[in-house]
Amino acid sequence: MLGRVHARCFRASAPRAGGAHNPEWLAPDHNTWATHINHRMFMPIVYMYMCPVALVLSPSMLAMPLDLAMGVLIPVHAHCNANMIISDYAHWITKAKWFDTALRMALVPVTGTLTRLTFLGLLNLNLRGPGLTESVKALWRKPAEP
Template sequence: MAGLLQGDRGKMMMKIYHGSSFALAGLVPAAMVIRDGNLPVDLALGVALPVHSHIGLNFVISDYVPKSARLPARASVLGVTVATLYGLFQLNMYGEGVSKTAKRLWRS
């Protein structure tokens, strides 16, 4: 559990963070190019986006939040990450998917 709360600590988390960066660099353009959406791409985005954000926000907490408030801040970020994972999973499985939803933002 400590690894999840301190997402910016350890070699494994750094590998996951960098791996998610590379994954997102390929998945986001692919999701925009694929016409009708693609479930594997949407599922990968539904995991990579929240995981990458979770680790990145833990870096922000380490840099800018006072030590006394870090544990509650990290717990809050973990809660938001879990809720985001759940919401994106629901969108991908029972809705139109991440890529179709994002494309809808640019349609008139």
């Protein structure tokens, strides 16, 4: 005769305690997909391919889509890396999970605000100003003589 089958027999992992989950929006660096996108997409595409092409195309209107794309991708990349810095240095203070979560909860408004301000500043530079790549190229130009 078959005995009673418990639900625990079909569980693939250990049961989680209530409220013991870390929200992913607080820790994008703990998500393997986000880490993969950050290191495999942002680094090579933005910094190795888009920047040199935009510098070559800079005086023309062909550089504007690249400027706009970099104006979005650079702040997102910086935001993910800021979260990685938070998680790296939080473990130097203590390895307690509650401290990591509390530190992220305290710094999410700061990193989010800095990311938004960077995005809006680059958007303003790209739409109203000379553009991101033209501004970078202006750093190496000689100043105009009066």
